[in-house]
Amino acid sequence: AQRVTQPEKLLSVFKGAPVELKCNYSYSGSPELFWYVQYSRQRLQLLLRHISRESIKGFTADLNKGETSFHLKKPFAQEEDSAMYYCALRSTSGTYKYIFGTGTRLKVLA
Amino acid sequence: SQTIHQWPATLVQPVGSPLSLECTVEGTSNPNLYWYRQAAGRGLQLLFYSVGIGQISSEVPQNLSASRPQDRQFILSSKKLLLSDSGFYLCAWSVLDRGFEMNTEAFFGQGTRLTVV
Numbered sequence: 716a717q718r719v720t721q722p723e724k725l726l727s728v729f730k731g732a733p734v735e736l737k738c739n740y741s742y743s744g745s746p747e748l749f750w751y752v753q754y755s756r757q758r759l760q761l762l763l764r765h766i767s768r769e770s771i772k773g774f775t776a777d778l779n780k781g782e783t784s785f786h787l788k789k790p791f792a793q794e795e796d797s798a799m800y801y802c803a804l805r806s807t808s809g810t811y812k813y814i815f816g817t818g819t820r821l822k823v824l825a
Numbered sequence: 826s827q828t829i830h831q832w833p834a835t836l837v838q839p840v841g842s843p844l845s846l847e848c849t850v851e852g853t854s855n856p857n858l859y860w861y862r863q864a865a866g867r868g869l870q871l872l873f874y875s876v877g878i879g880q881i882s883s884e885v886p887q888n889l890s891a892s893r894p895q896d897r898q899f900i901l902s903s904k905k906l907l908l909s910d911s912g913f914y915l916c917a918w919s920v921l922d923r924g925f926e927m928n929t930e931a932f933f934g935q936g937t938r939l940t941v942v
Contacts, residue, residue, distance in 0.1 A: 724866060747929055759869075759915065759933040801869060805919075805929055811857055811876065812884075813919065813931050817868030 717742050719804050721816035728792050729824050736787040736819045738776075738802030747805040748785040750776055751815070754798045762787075762800070772796070792823045827852035831916045831934030838941055844889075844903040846937050848916030851897065856918040858899040859931070860891055863913040872914075875899060911941045 718741040728734055740746060748765040763771045765778040765785060776787045785802060802816040831848045838844060850856050860872045871884045873891035881891050888907050892900045899916060916934040 721868070749930070751931075758935055759917075761930045764930070803931070805931075811919070811929075812871065812874055812882075813857075813859055813917070814871060815861070815869035817866065 717746075717804055717806060717812065717814045719802050719814050719816035721800075721802055721819050723819045724817070725820045725822065727822045727824060730794055731791050734787075734789045734792045734796070734821065734823075736800050736802075736821065738785045738787065738816060740783050740785065740802070740804050742783075742804055742806070745807055747807055748776075748778055749803040749805065750774070750785075750787050751801045751803055752798050753801070759801070792821075794823045794825060797821055797823045827918075827932065829916065829918055829932055829934045831937060833937060834935065835938045836940070838906050838939065840908055840941055841905045844901070844906050844910070844939070846901040846914055846916075846939075848899045848901075848934055849897055850899075850918045853897070853918070853920065855896060856920060858893060859917040859919075860899065860901050861915040861917065863915055863936070869915065873901070906941045908941050911939055913938050 720739045722737055750762040751759050752762045753759045763769055774789045776785050778785050799818050799820050801818045804814045806812050828851045858875045861869045863869050873883055875881050875893045878893055878896055889903050914937045917931045919929055919931045
């Protein structure tokens with residue numbers, strides 16, 4: 716069964732500190748993995764996707780198939796990074812379902 | 826460009842009343858369509874998804890149903906609302922996989938806050 720797990724509901728860090736938001740997945744195959752972000756009073760939007768191996772707003776995420784993880788990292792947190800972050804998995808065959816984790820609220824303290 | 830419209834933005838309904846939330850997509854054809862419920866501590870729960878007109882898959886047993894009468898229209902319904910149906914409902918779309926994996930981003934509507942009283 717497809718599943719996305721984000722173990723932390725809330726993560727508080729000080730400005731300038733490193734950030735790591737954890738995501739583990741369960742999928743029998745090669746999934747597509749994404750991170751979405753929701754800033755206050757804004758729509759949920761894509762932050763980055765594993766296949767493009769990009770860095771967006773200083774965030775990166777590496778797919779580790781051995782550990783079935785896709786953790787989101789940023790070396791130096793900024794106050795404007797405070798938001799709700801969701802890890803998502805999209806199946807790559809048949810249904811193309813989009814499954815999201817429970818989300819992690821990141822608070823960056825001044 | 827593609828846009829997604831979801832309405833109403835807020836809704837207060839009495840227990841036992843019917844529900845109809847509508848979502849439409851513009852600027853694309855044959856999208857995958859999704860209904861989610863967003864709740865604190867439970868994240869985004871996939872309720873229904875559709876890969877084509879009249880094709881609906883239900884993810885969780887519940888008091889809700891979905892329909893797709895047109896290619897770019899997705900409706901979430903209930904015949905009789907329960908208190909537990911209160912929540913924030915999100916509609917989303919993504920393209921079908923046509924071999925271009927960069928195009929599989931999901932685009933979300935602004936959501937509907939439903940309060941059942």
